[in-house]
Amino acid sequence: MAKIDLNGVGHCYSGKPEKLEDFALRPMNHSWDHGRAYALLGPSGCGKTTLLNIISGLIRPSEGRVLFGGVDVTDQPTAKRNIAQVFQFPVIYKNVTVYNNLAFPLRCRKLPADEIDRKVREVARLLNLTEQLKSSAARLSADAKQLISLGRGLVRNDVAALLLDEPLTVIDPHLKWLLRRKLKEINDTYNQTMVLVTHDQNEALTFAEKVVVMQAGQIVQVGTAQELFENPRHTFVGYFIGSPAMNFMPCRLDGNAVKVGEERISLPELATVDVPPEGKVEIGIRPEFLKLEHDASPDTLEVPILNVRDLGNFRIATVRFAGHDLKIKIPEARPIPSEKGFLRFPRQWTKLYVDDVLREPAGA
Amino acid sequence: MLGLYRFLKYSAILLWSAFVAGPFLWALTTSFKTSEGIVSGATYIPWLQYKPSLDGWGVLFRRGGQGIDIVDPYLASLTVTLSASAISLVLGTLAAYGLSRFSYKAGPIKNADITFFFISQRIMPPIVLSIPFFLMLQAFGLLDTKLGLIIVYVALLMPIAVWVMIDFFHNIPVELDETAMLDGCRPVETFFRVILPNCKPGLVVAGLFCLIFGWNDFFFAFMLTFTKTQLLPVAVVALNSSVTPWWSLSASALVSVAPLVILAFVVEKYLSRGNLAGAIK
């Protein structure tokens, strides 16, 4: 029952980092609050597995300390850390029953038989496994096996965090949402810290209260699904979350406007942001928020429409603006102008990034 | 606790290493002895316990008289083992590929039965086949010839090649073959242009097993050859029953087993990987 703190934790597989790029995981501070559901999201090679292994103790970080409830566990092996983990492929003890699978961690801890029995039955009820308690674990379907792996973490009282490493990879697509729901329900009931590690955006956003987005060995943003979508603090988040990805264009600030190529977008507030002379400056806006109007008005810019893709539920129009292709997402019901339209950048949804990091105007 | 565990672990490893290496070390030291080092009981350390001599090694390459000619059997063994292994590997690999990729049917007999037929040959005790082999080779005038032995060894080794290679082919996705055919290769071209170049690890393991069982066979060589052709194991065992001194016996034994032992160290990386695991399941 504990908060997990990473103090200056970083890892370099070769042992001797000379520059920041040598780190598989760059030194960082991060806390995992007790009882919350987190997702650790990023593409393969972003360092999320390294971070997970550092928490579970399979890797000793080359820098920094790991604290569980204030106690330094950096040098403790996995078995001593009181974590539970569900792996990508279901792990069960295949020659014993479901009951004995669930009882196993408690037997290892030498709990009295009646208490084991009580806990096993309680968890089995929660996971809808009561009927199968007496059957051999090896014969169950992949999703039931995955529930057993989860159950072995839930029976224990001493678990500081439940780590889920891409646990739905082998689950049938149509069963996935049931399991996602189960995971959320468990998090509600058990008030246990859960960390889901995944490369799947939908998985992470659906499951977690807080999503930790990683890229190239760094945490680039921590936030709720809605925050990540509506206010990406890093261009990578804008690209990685949402489909299609956020539109980005290099730009300059010029008076009270943002200048892309020769086009001026009037955004007085954004134009007040302090920009270092060497910095890479971009504006970004999501296809959902960019507006394509039929008629000109003072704050619109005329653009040619390159193509429109009808995706049933919605359409994606591609327009050309100052030499860049921008995507605009338009609901099924709303009509689209033909050939040319007028682009509007709503202030609230237009973001400014300097060296990939979001910069907000002072008053915001 | 951890220290004790490590101590026990390394002790066990060293103990077994001693058991494994013991006979070789004994043979090695014995090969440098003369009767002086033997008749008064076991001795181990040259110079200290006995005066080393190269007599044991010298006679190996001397013909007639005191000499034990080991060169001819050596060459004969090499010829027979390499030929039989090569033929088995070629025929076995082809058959294994066919069985892993196509379905064959002859009446009630299907792929699984044919595969079983190939592999089950290992069950056959040599003695059961020895009499008809003897008569058969005699009928064809192949008794006491290398060719006769090669034919017999092919029957012995092909099942091994089929066993190792079938599993190897099962681990190559069929889609690779299909892609080659879609790209314009006939099945035979597919095999030679696409599959074979990707088979090296399997071929090394299968080849090594063929060499082991071929080089080390004694019984058939013993039954089916007499004077004209003599393979190494027969030659060495013949020394055993005669009055050959221990030192030349040891030297000839070491020379005989050396090639495969060296080979094992050369192809080490192919052996200890998980290559074989699938074959046994």
Added chain:
Amino acid sequence: MLVSRQKLIFLLPGLLVLVAIIIFPLLFTIRVSFSSWDVMYPGLDWIGGKNYSRLFSDSRFWESLQRLAGIAVGTVVIEYLLGFGLALLVWKEVRYKRFFRVLFLVPMMTTPVIMSVIWRTIFHESLGPLNNILGFLGLGQVPWLSTAGMAVVSVMMVEIWQWTPFMFLLLLAGLLSLPKEPFQAAAIDGAGPFRTFFMVTFPLMAPISIGTLIIRLIEASKIMETVYVLTSGGPGTATETSSYYIYIRGLRDFQIGYAASLSVTYLVLMILALTILAKFLVRAFISKDKA
């Protein structure tokens, strides 16, 4: 289908060669077993089942079978335990791991008869190193090859030296192919080394264990070369295995017809026994799966 002609190119050469080399001799052996072919009257006459009724009362044959069963099962079980133990030892991080892995394989690379020649000198009661070392340790002298009991032990020891590496090789390959996660899960669940072995390692290795045991049982049921060199079946008939007995009858006494009937009987019994053993092993290793 059009592939049909092409696909035969792969299978037929090997299959035909094997059928030619194996099937005809086998059928011939069966035919000979119904003849009285011997050194005096070589030829294929027909004497019906006489050879078979004779072997029924041939107690030396049945004893050799029993002995073979004992030696084969005994050595294979010991080889399995040792092989598994050794594989476990060098599976994880060990210094000079690669060297030890090959060293442990070396005996199977060597020619059994040739190494038996060396072993004979090792077992030598007065001049060999084994008794010398035992004497040095104060354990007294052992009549290795001259008493019935110890001769069997000697044969088994040489077999174990020779073939434990084969077990080791296959079991190590098996261990190396196992996924990591079950072991991590067991560590997280708090299992110690013994629990981990019995709940994770052993069950995961069950299919591989069965495979290696069967392969080795097949090979061990043919034991004869070691016997030939080490003891020649002696003292008396103490180490005479079935193969060796058939060898004596057929190729030393030249009772070809009778030896053929012994061969056929031996082969049939062996296949039966191995089939039953295989079934038994499958049940012994994965019975709980089906519970």
Added chain:
Amino acid sequence: MSLIIDNVSKSVDGEIHLQDIHLTMQKGSFNTLLGPTLSGKTSLLRLLAGLDKPTSGRIMMGGQDLSSIPVWKRNVSMVYQQFINYPHLDIYENIAFPLRRAGLAKAEIDRKVRATAETLRIDELLRRSPGELSGGQQQRTALARSLVKGADLLLLDEPLINLDYKLREEFHDEFTNIFADNRDTIIIYSSTDPLESLLLGGDILVLDEGRQLQHGPTHDVYRNPRMEAVARVFNDPQMNMINGRVENGRIVLGQGLTLPRSTHMTDLREGKYRFGLRANALGLSRASADDVELEARVELGEINGSETFVHIHHNEVSWVVQEDGVHTHSLGQVIRVYFNPEYLFAFDEKGMLAAAPKYVPGSGTAEE
């Protein structure tokens, strides 16, 4: 040259994989095979490639029965779900492989390999071996190899299913360019993803359990699913289906949600129907005065790309609501959802379409 699939069936060991597939595809067409897993998509592609034989029926190409032509003599390419490349050859040789088999001149091969590699943006990787590449790059290589030889028939069996979705997006954006030159080719692309088929456009064949459900221009089939099964397969999230009836000139949904009959339903006879409603026709705010309001409990808010699929429970029936943008909903929360009866589909008791909402093709421009 057209491809005619003439009453083709395929069964393996008594199990039916395909039943009576009957259709024609024209040269230069782009076709999608849409169906859930095990619906027979791969079986059909394998028959067309010549890798398997149909149990009955014929496959004709340019008037010629293909059954007597072995795979290696057909001019067919196939891209698999798995990334299949020749591991012992580098990327250049992988792409050149079919051309070398066809005996093209060296210079010609070089020109084609480089041009195709450039289209697929792997021209920098030509000397690498497939094992060194990422999954996306490996699949690009496989695509390049299948495109380079200018096959009559290009088959793609869920080629992006093993890539993660950002990579899929990348490919989707490039497909127009990659398949630009298909005048002489019939392309068949199998997919489980309705969105992907809509994006690819062209014609579609909807398969389910080995049966051909509907064949036609992709967007037509989407707007007018011939039967309930098509609507089920061709919507993600699945179309909400509610039992109901037309009674006394009104529509009754489920346990007694009564609605006026909207214009496209006026011809419906009284009786039992299954009513379908796309998830995007449901909203969390009132969009028009005609909207019907439901009170429901949230089962799960599932986020998919830039949308939120809200699974809700109303009166013993589960519905899915598609909400634009990413939003958080807590389990068990009670919300109000709205829909306009204009968007209801109706299917009769045999599962055939009885009425579809009128589709006013936005004032949108045509495809591309």
